[in-house]
Structures are given as structure tokens and as C-alpha cells.
Amino acid sequence: MNKRIVTTIMLFVALMICLVFVILFQSNSHTETEVDYVIGVSQPNLLEPWQISMNEEIQEEASKYHNIRVIYTDAAQNTQKQIDDIKTLKGYDIDLLIVSVEDSIAMTPVISKAYNEIPVIVLGRGVEGYNYTLYIGTDHFLIGEMAAEATTNLLGNQGGNVIEVQGLTSAVQAEERSRGFRENINQMKNIKIINTLVANWQRDKAEDELKALLKKSNDQPDLIYAHNDAMALGVYKALHSLDIDHIKIIGSDGVDKPNGGLQLVKQKKIDTTFITPTGGKQAIHYAIRILEEDTEIPKKIILRNHEVSSQNVEDFYHNRNDLTSHIENDEKVTLGFAQVGNESAWRSANTESIIKAAEQENVDLQLINANNNQEKQIAIIRDFIKQGVDVIAFSPMVENGWDEVLQEAKDAGIPVILCDREIKVQDDSLWTSFIGSDFVEEGRRAAQWVVDHKESNTETVNIIELEGTKSSAPATDRKQGFKEVSEHHPNLHIIDSLSGDFTLGKGKEMMEKALQQFGSEIDIVYSHNDDMAIGAIEAIEEYGLQPGFDIKIISIDATNKAFKALSAGKLNFTVECNPLLGPQIMQAAKELKNGTEIPMKIITSEETFTQEEAKKEIKKRNY
Numbered sequence: 254m255n256k257r258i259v260t261t262i263m264l265f266v267a268l269m270i271c272l273v274f275v276i277l278f279q280s281n282s283h284t285e286t287e288v289d290y291v292i293g294v295s296q297p298n299l300l301e302p303w304q305i306s307m308n309e310e311i312q313e314e315a316s317k318y319h320n321i322r323v324i325y326t327d328a329a330q331n332t333q334k335q336i337d338d339i340k341t342l343k344g345y346d347i348d349l350l351i352v353s354v355e356d357s358i359a360m361t362p363v364i365s366k367a368y369n370e371i372p373v374i375v376l377g378r379g380v381e382g383y384n385y386t387l388y389i390g391t392d393h394f395l396i397g398e399m400a401a402e403a404t405t406n407l408l409g410n411q412g413g414n415v416i417e418v419q420g421l422t423s424a425v426q427a428e429e430r431s432r433g434f435r436e437n438i439n440q441m442k443n444i445k446i447i448n449t450l451v452a453n454w455q456r457d458k459a460e461d462e463l464k465a466l467l468k469k470s471n472d473q474p475d476l477i478y479a480h481n482d483a484m485a486l487g488v489y490k491a492l493h494s495l496d497i498d499h500i501k502i503i504g505s506d507g508v509d510k511p512n513g514g515l516q517l518v519k520q521k522k523i524d525t526t527f528i529t530p531t532g533g534k535q536a537i538h539y540a541i542r543i544l545e546e547d548t549e550i551p552k553k554i555i556l557r558n559h560e561v562s563s564q565n566v567e568d569f570y571h572n573r574n575d576l577t578s579h580i581e582n583d584e585k586v587t588l589g590f591a592q593v594g595n596e597s598a599w600r601s602a603n604t605e606s607i608i609k610a611a612e613q614e615n616v617d618l619q620l621i622n623a624n625n626n627q628e629k630q631i632a633i634i635r636d637f638i639k640q641g642v643d644v645i646a647f648s649p650m651v652e653n654g655w656d657e658v659l660q661e662a663k664d665a666g667i668p669v670i671l672c673d674r675e676i677k678v679q680d681d682s683l684w685t686s687f688i689g690s691d692f693v694e695e696g697r698r699a700a701q702w703v704v705d706h707k708e709s710n711t712e713t714v715n716i717i718e719l720e721g722t723k724s725s726a727p728a729t730d731r732k733q734g735f736k737e738v739s740e741h742h743p744n745l746h747i748i749d750s751l752s753g754d755f756t757l758g759k760g761k762e763m764m765e766k767a768l769q770q771f772g773s774e775i776d777i778v779y780s781h782n783d784d785m786a787i788g789a790i791e792a793i794e795e796y797g798l799q800p801g802f803d804i805k806i807i808s809i810d811a812t813n814k815a816f817k818a819l820s821a822g823k824l825n826f827t828v829e830c831n832p833l834l835g836p837q838i839m840q841a842a843k844e845l846k847n848g849t850e851i852p853m854k855i856i857t858s859e860e861t862f863t864q865e866e867a868k869k870e871i872k873k874r875n876y
């Protein structure tokens with residue numbers, strides 16, 4: 254063989270060997286980096302189009318990450334199977350669980366147990382309490398309210414009779430949809446709910462139950478509201494088989510698949526549906542952030558629903574890309590922020606977080622302080638509208654009185670983010686998103702501490718409540734949450750509620766007043782924030798009693814001030830209210846500028862602290 258041919262063959266062989274090595278090395282290094290995290294997904298069923306969509310969304314999003322493996326289980330509508338599925342998933346050593354449930358009551362303890370071991374994302378369908386890492390889903394009470402509004406529109410002035418077809422009774426989402434629907438329908442004089450069927454989310458059960466009911470009853474309804482589209486389709490089938498075609502049908506879910514609600518509306522089989530995002534994409538996105546130990550994970554992400562009826566279904570198909578569109582925009586976002594004031598340590602930390610996040614995120618921030626004056630806050634917002642900023646954000650001083658100025662913002666096409674406090678307006682489309690805490694839950698947690706620390710069920714406990722700014726969301730909600738728990742314990746007496754305006758000075762003044770009137774009869778002070786609690790501590794000491802011992806004190810915020818007072822034994826308990834909202838506000842402002850639909854509500858994650866816990870945590874708390 255000629256030397257050149259031999260050399261060529263040798264070179265070729267060497268090249269092939271190298272190639273094999275490269276491939277082997279690459280695939281080895283690939284398998285090494287391939288799986289950093291294993292995520293378990295427990296589905297309650299894969300029969301309903303909505304649940305199938307959720308799974309597909311999870312799969313699609315997960316396929317973008319090469320370092321995760323996702324294991325899926327399907328409980329086939331059997332709660333015991335779902336409990337076993339979660340055990341099996343844990344047996345596979347999953348790093349995080351994503352779970353969507355049908356039966357909230359049965360699944361709540363199972364999810365709490367899993368949450369003690371690994372992070373858990375509850376998806377689409379809620380459980381009771383807060384024992385999970387993150388809930389992503391919609392506001393089911395709001396869906397019920399939207400269904401009630403659609404009912405009044407469909408029935409018109411003459412009103413009519415309605416049948417409600419409910420999902421599983423032990424499902425939180427069925428209870429909430431029903432409550433939202435009924436609370437609103439009951440206010441209408443000309444609309445009456447004449448019957449209720451429970452069809453457990455199932456199409457065939459809805460069809461059978463309705464057929465049986467209509468055959469034996471003379472009263473025909475004018476409209477049927479089914480808690481999901483699968484049951485709405487069952488309703489349609491029952492009516493069709495009985496040759497009835499004048500009854501309006503409302504469903505919920507709005508999936509764009511054969512037999513999904515969107516297509517049912519298009520085919521005129523049902524009249525209205527509510528597009529209910531499954532949250533599958535967000536679940537994977539947040540799962541990765543949780544696994545990478547991101548510390549800014551919210552507690553709840555409430556996604557937005559859209560009503561689709563025969564009136565707007567064509568437009569919806571035409572425009573729906575707008576809901577998922579994302580225009581890459583290099584321009585700086587201009588954000589006008591109307592801060593409520595500077596009343597507390599919490600507020601200073603909040604303002605600082607907003608300024609810092611704007612710098613880090615390169616947002617052009619104009620932050621103006623309204624000094625706790627609503628008129629001034631409205632004037633600041635008007636000025637932002639005049640300037641044509643991209644996004645307006647504000648922390649509303651009180652709940653009411655914003656309709657007019659927010660309508661002006663809407664007319665000018667400027668989206669509005671509510672920061673830390675919610676509002677009451679006629680039209681909720683006047684604001685785009687709320688980022689903040691669950692103040693009602695904070696009040697409940699404060700009351701729970703009192704319940705857990707009273708000596709007996711008969712011992713009388715006299716409580717002074719120091720309220721925040723009158724008519725502000727935190728004052729109203731913290732009062733409500735406290736009441737929700739305390740009213741079940743008749744020996745807990747709120748002997749006076751005094752407004753300390755969230756300030757130390759006013760808190761002290763109100764406590765002095767209370768001490769003059771009740772003196773050592775006071776057992777507990779429940780303060781709506783730390784600053785007023787510190788004011789109360791000063792007043793109690795000046796009165797000659799020992800705060801934290803003679804009079805127990807609980808507060809909300811968990812700022813550094815509270816941690817010091819807890820460590821010194823002068824405060825007994827604090828409930829956290831997270832002021833570090835800056836990063837989330839900047840992210841939302843940027844997404845709005847890019848035309849992305851953002852969640853309707855982002856609720857922050859919060860803890861509680863006793864004296865012992867505060868001693869351990871105090872160094873970490875820098876605000």
C-alpha cells in the first residue's frame with residue numbers, strides 16, 4: 254500500500270477516534286449537568302381539558318431547562334391515588350413538588366406534610382391555610398362574582414331563575430366560586446337561584462343530574478351557571494337531548510381545545526366562559542427560582558381571568574396574541590411612584606427598597622411623597638399622567654376615593670400598580686396589578702397568638718387595639734382578621750380601639766389615654782404596626798408598668814425596632830409585613846412596558862416572630 258494512502262487512513266482513523274471521544278465527553282458532561290433538580294408533578298386527573306392544558310404548559314416550559322427532570326403522576330380523579338402518588342414521588346427523591354388538587358380538604362394535611370420536607374407549589378386549585386411554599390392560580394371568588402355579573406347581563410332587565418352546578422363540595426375553589434356567585438346574585442331582586450346540583454367537575458354527572466332534575470320538575474331555569482366548562486358541556490348535552498334551547502349557559506376555564514370552553518362559546522353551545530390561566534408556565538419558572546434559593550419568592554400569585562362570550566369571542570381569537578405578546582423594548586421605563594408618606598420604619602424601608610431596585614433595574618423613577626394626604630397623592634398621580642410616564646405606582650393612603658383619577662390614568666393608557674395597599678373602586682380594570690401583603694391574614698396571626706397564650710378559656714382578656722390610619726386597607730383588614738379569630742373566643746374583649754395613625758407619637762398618645770381609662774385592667778395591646786407598639790411601650794413604662802410582662806404587646810411589621818423590643822422582652826410577638834417590594838414593582842413595570850400580561854395580584858411571603866425567634870434573627874433584619 255502506498256505511503257500516502259496509509260497516512261490518510263491513519264489520519265482518518267485518528268480523526269474518528271477523536272470524534273468518538275468528543276461525542277463521549279460531551280454526552281458524559283451532558284449527563285453530569287443534565288439533572289440538577291427532579292420535580293414531581295401530581296395531577297388530580299388528566300381528563301378535564303383544563304388539567305390537560307396545565308400539564309402541557311408545564312411540559313413545554315420544562316423542556317426549556319436541560320438541568321431538570323420532571324416526573325408526572327395522574328390520580329384519575331381518585332383522592333387516595335393522589336395521596337399515594339405524592340408518596341411515590343417523594344420515594345423518587347424529588348426536590349420540589351408541584352401539585353394541583355381536586356379535594357382541598359383531604360389534600361391539605363398531605364400537602365402540609367410534604368411542605369415540611371420539600372418546597373411545594375400548589376397550582377390552580379387551592380388548599381386550606383398557608384402550609385405550602387407558593388400558590389399560583391386565579392381568584393375563584395372573583396370568578397364567581399364575574400359569573401354573577403354575566404348572569405345579570407344575559408338575563409337583562411326581566412331577570413329570571415338560575416340553577417348552579419357546583420364542583421366538588423370539598424374543593425376550596427368550588428366553595429369560593431359559589432360564594433362569589435351567590436353573594437352577588439342574592440342582591441338582585443329579579444334573579445333567583447332555584448336549584449343547586451353538585452356534579453364534582455364532571456361532564457357526565459352534570460348531564461345526568463340535570464336531565465333527572467328537569468324531567469321531574471316543572472320549573473325550568475332561564476340560565477345555568479356551571480363551575481367549569483366540562484360540566485357546562487354536560488348541561489348543554491342534557492338540554493340538547495331534551496330539545497330545550499332557550500336556556501343560557503355559563504361555564505368557566507376557557508380552554509381552546511375540542512370540548513374546551515372557548516370552542517364551546519365559538520360553537521354557541523354555551524354563552525360565556527372565563528379564561529382561567531393554568532399557571533403551568535409560571536410554576537416551572539418559580540420552581541427553578543425556589544430551587545436556586547432565590548429569597549424573594551411570593552406566597553401567592555393570582556393570575557387574571559378574561560370573560561369570553563358570544564359578543565367578544567371573535568375579537569378574542571383575533572387579539573389574543575396580545576395577552577402573551579412580549580415586545581423587546583430597550584427604552585428605559587419611566588415609573589411615577591406616589592408614596593403615601595413617611596409615617597413608620599416600615600415605610601422608610603419600603604421607600605428605600607423602591608429607590609434601590611429602580612437603580613439596579615435601570616428604571617427612570619420619579620418618587621414623590623404625599624405626606625399622608627390623599628388630595629396631595631391624587632395631585633401627584635395627575636401630574637404623572639400629564640407627564641405621560643409609562644407606568645404609575647402608588648401606595649394608596651385610604652381605600653376609597655380613587656375612581657376619578659384612575660379613570661384619567663386609564664384614559665391616558667397608563668397602567669397602574671397598587672403597592673402594598675388595595676383600594677375599593679367601582680371598576681377594577683382601573684388598576685392592573687396589586688403587589689403587597691395579605692393584611693387580613695396578618696390580623697388572624699396576631700389574634701392566634703393571643704388565643705394560644707391565654708391561660709384558660711374562661712380567663713377574661715382585656716385588649717386595647719391601636720389602629721392604623723382610619724379607612725386605610727391595613728387598618729381595616731388587620732382589624733377584620735383579628736376579629737375573625739377572636740370572635741370565636743368570648744372571653745377575649747377588645748375594650749377600646751384607638752387610632753394611632755401608624756406613628757410612634759400618636760400610638761404613645763393613644764396608649765396614655767387608654768391607661769388613664771383602664772390602667773392595669775389592660776392585659777394585651779394589639780398594635781397594627783411596630784411604631785405604635787413602641788409608642789405604647791414608652792407610655793406603659795412611664796405609667797409604671799412593665800411592658801411585655803404586666804401588659805403583653807403584639808404588633809405587625811417585624812422591623813428592626815420590633816426585633817430589639819422583642820429581644821429586650823418588652824414586646825411579645827410580631828407578625829411580619831414585608832416592605833421590600835421594590836424588585837417586584839420594577840419587574841412588573843418593565844413587563845408592562847413590554848406589553849406582557851402580569852399577574853393580578855402578587856402576595857408576599859411572611860413569617861411571625863416570638864421573643865426567642867427574634868433573638869436568633871435580629872442580625873439578619875437590616876430595616
Ligand code: AHR
Pocket residue numbers: 596597598599600673674727755781782783809810830
Ligand atoms: O401599608 C403598610 C403599613 O403602612 C405598615 O404596616 C405600616 O407600618 C405602614 O405605615
